[in-house]
Amino acid sequence: MTARVRFAIAVLVIVGAVALAAPWISPWSHDALDWQHLASPPLSESHWLGTDRLGRDLFARSMQAIRVSIALGLLAAIVSVVIGVTWGAVAGFLGGRVDALMMRFVDIVYALPYVFIVIILATLFPRGSLAALFIAIGAVGWLTMARIVRGLTLSLRRREFIDAAIASGASTSTILWRHIVPNVAGTVIAYATLTIPQLILFESFLSFLGLGVQEPFASLGSLINEGAQEMESSPWMLLVPATLLTLLLVAFNLLGEGLRAAREARHD
Amino acid sequence: MISFALRRLAGLVPTLFVLVTLSFFVIRLAPGGPFDQEQKLSPEVLANLDAAYGLDQPLPVQYGRYLAGLAHGDLGPSFRYKDFRVAELIGSGLSVSLTIGLAAALLAFLGGVPLGAWAAWRANSWSDHAIMGFALLGTILPGFVVGPVLALLFGIYWPVFRVAGYEPGDSSFLVLPVITLAFPVMAYVARMTRDSLVEVLQSNFVRTARAKGLPAHIVLVRHALRPALIPVVSYLGPAVAFVVTGSLVVEAVFGLPGSGRYLVHGAINRDYPLVMGMILVYGVFTLVCNLVADLVYCWLDPRVRLA
Secondary structure: OOHHHHHHHHHHHHHHHHHHHHHHHOOOOOOOEOOOOOOOOOOEOOEOOOEOOOOEEHHHHHHHHHHHHHHHHHHHHHHHHHHHHHHHHHHHHHOHHHHHHHHHHHHHHHHOOHHHHHHHHHHHOOOOOHHHHHHHHHHHOHHHHHHHHHHHHHHHOOOHHHHHHHHOOOOHHHHHHHHHHHHHHHHHHHHHHHHHHHHHHHHHHHHHHOOOOOOOOOOHHHHHHHHHHOOOOOOHHHHHHHHHHHHHHHHHHHHHHHHHHHHHHHHO | OHHHHHHHHHHHHHHHHHHHHHHHHHHOOOOOOOOOOOOOOOHHHHHHHHHHOOOOOOHHHHHHHHHHHHHOOOOOEOOOOOOOEHHHHHHHHHHHHHHHHHHHHHHHHHHHHHHHHHHHHOOOOHHHHHHHHHHHHHHHOOHHHHHHHHHHHHHHHOOOOOOOOOOOOOHHHOHHHHHHHHHHHHHHHHHHHHHHHHHHOOOHHHHHHHHOOOOHHHHHHHHHHHHHOHHHHHHHHHHHHHHHOOOHHHHHHHOOOOOHHHHHHHHHOOOHHHHHHHHHHHHHHHHHHHHHHHHHHHHHOOOOOOO
């Protein structure tokens, strides 16, 4: 394990633990208003990271936002892995016309701007129903995963152990789940780790547009958006969530890159 | 080569047709209509509006009319921006977005390639690590973090550039948006240039060139860089299309009247013709940029044959 991966894991564990424990650590809840401290800078009394315009504690709000971001990122990544792996493995294994048809579908959806699809999906659900929204985003995010898995499946398909499985009378679904999926799992996990930060970013982007998390809950994107409007008078409102988001994204990316490099090293 | 380009251009038409058809029906999947407001319009007014814009017709008829308009180069009226044609809106927005986008694409290429080449040249040195760390930040940080932070640093703490707004001809408004827009693209270009150059530098023709006594920096620039740029060019095709059609985030952060917002606002407001127009513009840019990327390929690598 390289120093970068260790650093990434350490950051994720610490940030995750603090975010989970925040309701017990912090004297403030994420939606409590403190009229004595409106827009106070960090370290004013018990507001470690300062407060926003309404006197809400920025530490409590940031930690609540991190809980939302990570949970939604994981949820959407799981959805996209499940759909993408199934789609790609089936297309790659069956081949021929089925493969052509399935991958043509992927190409067409690819051609539409991602933002457009997600906004249409967002309008199908009531505002604030984030789990539903994220299942939808995950359902769009599986396209690249499907392509990767299909490519791997195509090369696995020609290996002897698959022929052996076919010869011994294994059914298609058995071959897919017992032989193909375990063999692509490593690459899939590495790629999925890299999708999580993208999904977190996407949620922040939607919150930035006002389509994501709704008040009184916050996400890192909505905090950054609020902070950007107040940055002249109270820069910490921008810098605190921006730093936290950067830290999370860097950690997830280093972890994903590390996992991918480890896979490639093993193949060489 | 010219016949290849012409054939590819003709091939764009069916692709665009599929794109238009698909998005025409997908956007109508979203519940609600273009004239839904907080304050409900009376049914009579709504019926009149629908009739005026042809929304009372069955969907296939609307689709046929839209295509007929498109064949005449008419993108239709905007439903939300009253008295504006979609073509006018997108045209005026694109003039801003294109300026910023082209400048950003140029900056990304001219900055990214030398950075990547330097990192590959000094692979695994501290300058390589520094450049790659910078590139990692660039690929990760979204515009809505980079933009406000740049505005805070260079607009407020050290006020050298204008932070928001736009006046034609005054470029001090454009510096920060261009940097914000270029940063992620430049970071990707630097990373890809480095990775492919490191590989190319180990190949036989580079060793031959070195063995016949050419100095290392000439081998790098004249021999190794050209093939190493191939993956960079294939990335830049769609990236330039994306940058040039306008970024909603950069435009929102810096208050620019570009075209990026029309896609998102059009979709939110169910302004069907506006969304369709933006998707069409985006599609044309993507396909044309990919075509240009393919043409640049054969210049970079004479082995590539255009079929």
